[in-house]
Amino acid sequence: MFWMVALLARDGRQYVYRVYAPREALPADLFWAAFHCHEEDGGPRASDCFDSAEIWWIGDGADPAATELTVHQY
Numbered sequence: 001m002f003w004m005v006a007l008l009a010r011d012g013r014q015y016v017y018r019v020y021a022p023r024e025a026l027p028a029d030l031f032w033a034a035f036h037c038h039e040e041d042g043g044p045r046a047s048d049c050f051d052s053a054e055i056w057w058i059g060d061g062a063d064p065a066a067t068e069l070t071v072h073q074y
Contacts, residue, residue, distance in 0.1 A: 001059030005034035008052050011044040027055050 003019040017034035019025075031053050038046045047053075 001057075003030050004054075004056050004058055005030050006054040007034055007038055007046040009038075009044045009046045013044070015046060023057065023059075030055055 003021055003025065004016055005019055006014050006016045008014055015038055017037055019030050019033050021030060021033070028050065031050050034053070035046060035048060
């Protein structure tokens with residue numbers, strides 16, 4: 001179905017993004033897609049440390065219909 005990527009920000013909050021990508025997408029690609037989406041929204045600076053992000057799959061194991069990375073703030 002989709003990936004969820006949570007980024008920590010300097011304001012102490014955690015910002016979560018829904019990333020539509022194939023099940024076999026690389027974690028780094030998911031992280032950077034969410035990070036760039038956050039930066040474009042003009043929110044508080046997010047940590048660019050990959051290890052501080054949480055990334056998890058939401059779905060039933062089937063691949064999502066989207067073949068390219070698509071990001072939505074959750």
